[in-house]
Amino acid sequence: MQAIEARSENRLLEFIKGIWRDYSVVVVFFLIVGICGLAAPRFLTPGNLLNILRNTSIVGSIALGMTFVIIAGGIDLSSGPVFATAGAVLIFLQRMKNPDGSPALPLAVAILACCAVAIAFGFLNGTIITKAKLPPFIVALAVGILARSVTMYICRGATIMGNNVPQFNQIGSGSVFNIPIPFIVVVVMAVLFHILLTRTKYGTYVFAVGGNENAALFSGIKVDRIRIITYMLVGLCTGIASTMEMSRMVAVAAATSGSQYEFEAITTVIVGGTSLMGGKGRLIGTIVGFIILGIVNNMMIMLNISPYLSGAVKGAVILFAVLMQRRER
Amino acid sequence: MSDPVLQMRGISKSFFNVEVLHAVDFEVQKGQVMGLCGENGAGKSTLMKILAGIHEHDGGEIVFRGAAVRRNPTPMEMQNLGISMIHQELNLLDELTVAQNIFLCREPRSASGLINFKRMRDDAAAILEKLGEKIDPRRKVRDLKIAQKQMVEIAKAISFNVSLLIMDEPTSMLTSKETKILFDLIASLSSQGIAVVYISHRLKEIIDIGHSVTVLKDGSLVAVKDVAEVTAQDLATLMVGRQVQTAKASDFAGDPEAVMLEVREVTDDLLKGVSFKVRRGEILGFSGLVGAGRTELMEVVFGMRRPKSGSVLIEGKPATIRSALDAIRADLGFVTEDRKATGLVGCRDITDNANYVSWLKTPGVFKGRARSLANAKRMVDRLAIRCSSPAQLVSNLSGGNQQKVALSKWLLSGARVLVLDEPTRGVDVGSRQEIYQIIRELAAEGVAIVIVSSDLPEVATICERVIIMHEGRITGTLAASELSEAKVMSYATDVGAGESNAGH
Numbered sequence: 135m136q137a138i139e140a141r142s143e144n145r146l147l148e149f150i151k152g153i154w155r156d157y158s159v160v161v162v163f164f165l166i167v168g169i170c171g172l173a174a175p176r177f178l179t180p181g182n183l184l185n186i187l188r189n190t191s192i193v194g195s196i197a198l199g200m201t202f203v204i205i206a207g208g209i210d211l212s213s214g215p216v217f218a219t220a221g222a223v224l225i226f227l228q229r230m231k232n233p234d235g236s237p238a239l240p241l242a243v244a245i246l247a248c249c250a251v252a253i254a255f256g257f258l259n260g261t262i263i264t265k266a267k268l269p270p271f272i273v274a275l276a277v278g279i280l281a282r283s284v285t286m287y288i289c290r291g292a293t294i295m296g297n298n299v300p301q302f303n304q305i306g307s308g309s310v311f312n313i314p315i316p317f318i319v320v321v322v323m324a325v326l327f328h329i330l331l332t333r334t335k336y337g338t339y340v341f342a343v344g345g346n347e348n349a350a351l352f353s354g355i356k357v358d359r360i361r362i363i364t365y366m367l368v369g370l371c372t373g374i375a376s377t378m379e380m381s382r383m384v385a386v387a388a389a390t391s392g393s394q395y396e397f398e399a400i401t402t403v404i405v406g407g408t409s410l411m412g413g414k415g416r417l418i419g420t421i422v423g424f425i426i427l428g429i430v431n432n433m434m435i436m437l438n439i440s441p442y443l444s445g446a447v448k449g450a451v452i453l454f455a456v457l458m459q460r461r462e463r
Numbered sequence: 464m465s466d467p468v469l470q471m472r473g474i475s476k477s478f479f480n481v482e483v484l485h486a487v488d489f490e491v492q493k494g495q496v497m498g499l500c501g502e503n504g505a506g507k508s509t510l511m512k513i514l515a516g517i518h519e520h521d522g523g524e525i526v527f528r529g530a531a532v533r534r535n536p537t538p539m540e541m542q543n544l545g546i547s548m549i550h551q552e553l554n555l556l557d558e559l560t561v562a563q564n565i566f567l568c569r570e571p572r573s574a575s576g577l578i579n580f581k582r583m584r585d586d587a588a589a590i591l592e593k594l595g596e597k598i599d600p601r602r603k604v605r606d607l608k609i610a611q612k613q614m615v616e617i618a619k620a621i622s623f624n625v626s627l628l629i630m631d632e633p634t635s636m637l638t639s640k641e642t643k644i645l646f647d648l649i650a651s652l653s654s655q656g657i658a659v660v661y662i663s664h665r666l667k668e669i670i671d672i673g674h675s676v677t678v679l680k681d682g683s684l685v686a687v688k689d690v691a692e693v694t695a696q697d698l699a700t701l702m703v704g705r706q707v708q709t710a711k712a713s714d715f716a717g718d719p720e721a722v723m724l725e726v727r728e729v730t731d732d733l734l735k736g737v738s739f740k741v742r743r744g745e746i747l748g749f750s751g752l753v754g755a756g757r758t759e760l761m762e763v764v765f766g767m768r769r770p771k772s773g774s775v776l777i778e779g780k781p782a783t784i785r786s787a788l789d790a791i792r793a794d795l796g797f798v799t800e801d802r803k804a805t806g807l808v809g810c811r812d813i814t815d816n817a818n819y820v821s822w823l824k825t826p827g828v829f830k831g832r833a834r835s836l837a838n839a840k841r842m843v844d845r846l847a848i849r850c851s852s853p854a855q856l857v858s859n860l861s862g863g864n865q866q867k868v869a870l871s872k873w874l875l876s877g878a879r880v881l882v883l884d885e886p887t888r889g890v891d892v893g894s895r896q897e898i899y900q901i902i903r904e905l906a907a908e909g910v911a912i913v914i915v916s917s918d919l920p921e922v923a924t925i926c927e928r929v930i931i932m933h934e935g936r937i938t939g940t941l942a943a944s945e946l947s948e949a950k951v952m953s954y955a956t957d958v959g960a961g962e963s964n965a966g967h
Contacts (some may be wrong), residue, residue: 191929334829335822338815345808352767352805353819353872355789413810 163422166429174436179310188314190428193395194421195320195375197402198327199368201420204403205331206364207344207412208270210264210442212278213372213399216255217392218285221376224248225296225386228289241302248380249373255281256369260362278396289388293345296384306382316378323374327367328417340364344412401448402427429453466493467526467548468658469514469627474511474523483509484682486523491627492684494656496649498669498676501702502863502891508660515548516541523682528626539568547620548629551889553612557603562587562600565619584655590618594648603705609753610641617648621657629660634668638752638917639952647670655954664891666695667920678702703893712943717744719879722779723911724795724880726764726866733759735935737773741880741911746902748926749915751955755932757915761882765797766790777880787931791820796878797918798869800885800915807870808859815838816857816868820876836870842871847897863894870901884915899925919948931955 171178182186196213203210226246231237255277263273296302331337341361342350350357375395380386406423408415430451434444471489475482475708484506491497501507512518516538525532555564557685562583563570571586573579587600596685597612604612613633620628620772630649634642649659649672663669664708669676669692678685678701684697685701721743729737743745749757751888764775766784775782778792784790790797799805807816817839822830836895839853846867850860857868873881883902902925906912916922922929931939931954939954 333832338811338819338822338830341811342808342815342819345810346804348805349808350819352765352787352799353587354791354823355819356788413808 146228160422162260163426166426169434170400172437177227177433178437179265182436184309184312184314186425186428186432187317190424191314191316191320192379193376193398193402193427194424195316195323195371195378196368197371197406197420197424198320198323199364199371200399200403200418201277201406201408201415201417202327202331202340202364202367203270204400204408205344205412205415206283206340206361207347208361208364209274209400209410210256210259210365211396212255212259212281213368214392215278215280215282215285215375215417216369216395217254217372217379217395218386218388219255220248220252220282220373221250221283221380221389221391222289222294224380225294225384226379228302229295229297230381231297236335237297238297244279245377248377249370252257252373252376253369253399254368256365256367256372257362259369260365263365264358264361278410285386285391286388291387291388293385293387296380296386298384302381303384304381305322306380308379316375323371324421326415331417336360336363341413344414346413398427398448401452404452407455464540467491468493468495468528470526470655471514472524472526474510474513474517474520474525476506476513476520478521482682484513484520487682487684489677489678489684490687491658491660492565493626493658494658495675496653496659496661496673498665498673499662499679500666500669500676500698501679502893505667505679505702505891507679508631510679511548511631511660511662514546514627515629516546517548537656542623542625545624547623547631548624549613549616549620549631549633551631551635553609553610553616554617557605558603560601560603561607561615561618564604564615565590565600565622567619571729573960586622587618590622593788594621596620601759609636610638610644613637613645620654625657627658627660629662631662632664632889633661634663634665634742636661636753636831638753638754642668642873654840657872664936665891665918666698666892669698670695680704689815697722699892702891711744712925712927713921714942714944715742719743723777724764724913725779726760727774727776727952729760729763729770729775731759731763731770733935734763734773737868737932737935739930739937743879743911744906744909746906746912746914746925746927748922748929748952749913749932750917750919750922750929751932751938753917754934755955756935757932758884759952760932761797761884761913761915764808764882765795766791766795779893788823791823794877794879796820796876796881798866798873798883798886800888802865802869807857807865810856811859812854812856813843813868814853816844817853817871817875818844820872838875839871840866842874845874846901861894863891863898866890866894866898870898872945874905878910880911880913882913882915885917886914887916887918887921903966918950924944 176182197274200213224247225243227239229236230239259274259277262268263270303313306316310318320382331340339350339355342353342355342358343357347357363429374390402423403420404427405426406416406419408419428448431444434441434447466760467490469491471487472483473486473488475486476484487506487510489510499507504753509518511806518538519535519631523817527546531545533884556567565587566583569583570578584600591598591600598607598611598614604615607615633645634946637645640699648942652659661669661673670693673690675687675689676698677687680702694963719742722740723743725740727738737760751757759768763770766786766789775784782793784793803809814835818835821838836853842848843850843853848867850864857865860868885900888899902912914926927943929941929946930937931951934954942949
């Protein structure tokens with residue numbers, strides 16, 4: 135009798151451990167929401183929650199692409215600067231006017247150009263990293279510095295204002311049934327990317343390349359192509375994120391737009407449980423990851439914590455997340 | 464002689480609530496060479512890792528040189544007591560010198576507290592001298608040959624004033640000449656009173672150099688025998704608990720004109736005009752010493768290495784193979800030598816690993832989860848892969864089962880020419896027979912098989928024809944009926960190269 139009890143207790147323990155292993159991020163998520171609700175009553179109001187979703191969707195979008203890059207064993211440190219470059223292209227094209235005051239180019243062209251620029255930078259990163267066989271860290275860092283400098287040059291170091299028309303402004307500021315459009319965009323992207331990662335051959339090869347590059351090579355997988363595409367994916371995500379933010383601000387700041395976004399995106403991916411060593415990770419984790427970080431940002435404002443301390447809090451969150459991953463191993 | 468240096472009594476150990484050692488007793492006498500064998504997963508390595516202080520045991524006691532060892536010691540404590548272990552994978556730091564590796568963390572200090580490099584070099588040289596090995600202690604380990612690296616490991620181990628040395632599969636990377644040197648060394652250590660525990664799948668080696676042998680099966684002690692009383696066959700039977708057949712292959716009986724793969728005059732830095740043919744349903748072996756260029760030749764055939772000149776023909780038609788993908792499209796398959804490095808993605812499951820190549824050959828963007836899973840299940844059944852489910856991570860499987868997963872990747876791809884490089888390295892006796900059986904079945908279905916193997920008994924067991932290489936050249940070809948160890952060795956060392964016309 136006792137033995138049976140012990141075993142069922144054991145099973146319960148195993149069950150809880152299993153839940154923790156697979157869904158630790160979700161558990162932490164509900165814990166944080168609960169604590170925040172108690173600490174700041176205004177936190178759980180619909181207005182505030184929707185605001186969190188809107189704010190977090192920009193970096194969240196970049197993090198979706200970053201998940202692919204990191205699973206494939208790479209890293210992209212150029213996302214923030216590329217975000218600004220693509221944004222500058224968008225604002226420049228969007229503010230061009232005909233003599234009669236109407237926009238010179240359809241908005242869609244400006245947005246496509248913005249995304250194309252970001253994808254091109256991804257292609258550049260991926261090609262140099264794979265063909266020259268250089269560490270992703272260094273290549274992306276250099277490309278990022280380059281992109282920021284180009285942005286500073288074309289904007290002459292200033293903030294460039296766009297053409298403030300509702301049609302443009304709605305993309306980042308609008309809502310459908312009260313749900314912020316950026317969040318809807320991110321959810322749609324997340325669903326598509328989740329399918330890409332888990333159901334397609336490409337997604338499996340991303341894991342294979344990150345897990346064991348040589349075994350992938352000997353299996354006939356085009357390792358370089360798989361890698362380059364992951365950088366182009368994060369480029370696409372950066373372009374979309376940039377479009378959403380530029381439309382909200384209707385301005386691009388050469389020096390500060392997208393600043394630190396690459397680190398926030400990487401943080402999001404790590405908090406979501408994706409291994410920096412490559413080969414392991416999930417998009418669901420990344421999604422929960424960016425919502426957690428959004429909540430952290432929001433709570434710092436709610437609780438009137440000095441904005442200068444936000445780095446300290448985020449640093450602690452990263453360390454905590456990585457420590458949890460280590461313990462699971 | 465009963466002068467035990469080590470007694471392990473009733474050792475038990477569990478991982479994740481699964482008991483892998485059931486109250487095992489293990490005893491070694493002073494100066495004794497004790498063979499330790501068992502299938503993969505039998506618990507040999509776990510038992511030795513407990514002894515080396517790497518794993519903690521759950522039950523039982525260890526008495527070393529008459530004194531009880533405290534629970535849960537550190538590896539450093541065990542080394543200081545006089546127990547050293549040389550792992551199957553060498554644990555040296557490539558960028559450091561030989562002397563630095565030997566005295567890692569125990570560097571001799573001068574009066575100023577800084578490392579005394581001169582004394583370190585001299586001490587290292589003295590130890591290497593004692594081993595009869597001429598390696599300059601100032602050389603970087605990266606620049607050494609594998610056999611020399613192993614000597615450095617041994618030098619490091621005995622530098623601890625060792626009285627028990629554990630060696631885990633020490634010969635798996637060595638040539639037969641290097642193996643001989645190692646055996647002489649073991650004999651000399653033994654005569655100095657140092658006990659050696661020798662773990663190996665090569666049972667003949669245990670019989671050759673051991674005094675006694677301990678057999679484990681499924682985590683339990685099966686037998687402790689004097690080597691004089693047993694044959695390799697007996698040991699194999701004890702390990703798997705049933706009779707093991709050692710068949711000898713017969714000559715190729717298929718159509719000699721049905722050439723599946725032909726390689727003509729392949730030349731690069733290492734290979735010198737190598738040509739050979741393999742026919743539909745034939746099992747062709749490549750024998751020779753490590754470094755003869757066999758693996759490199761296969762990499763050329765598979766498009767992973769670009770030759771200076773030479774051509775490959777599939778079914779008589781010239782094939783352009785510049786990448787693994789080209790090779791796969793030409794229905795070639797390549798089970799690589801080192802499955803951890805180039806064969807499998809350890810952090811993914813059986814289903815993914817088995818399907819990687821077949822996905823390349825099927826059209827469409829999606830994996831087709833149901834079909835992929837069905838494929839994996841079929842392979843698990845056909846190859847008897849022991850696993851909890853096809854969703855199990857490959858890194859959690861034993862060596863033999865990992866090799867079967869590596870093989871299943873090519874079975875599912877429908878390869879018509881299958882190259883297997885050292886197909887049973889680090890694979891236990893039971894799985895080994897199963898893999899041979901699969902290879903024979905594939906050949907019977909018409910697949911042309913090329914096996915690269917340094918294990919002569921293996922070649923004799925399955926290959927219908929054997930090509931022997933030496934320093935980038937084919938020096939001899941033998942049909943199964945002509946095969947003998949002496950002939951192969953004479954070709955492999957180029958003693959007999961002049962007599963052969965190196966026929967294809």
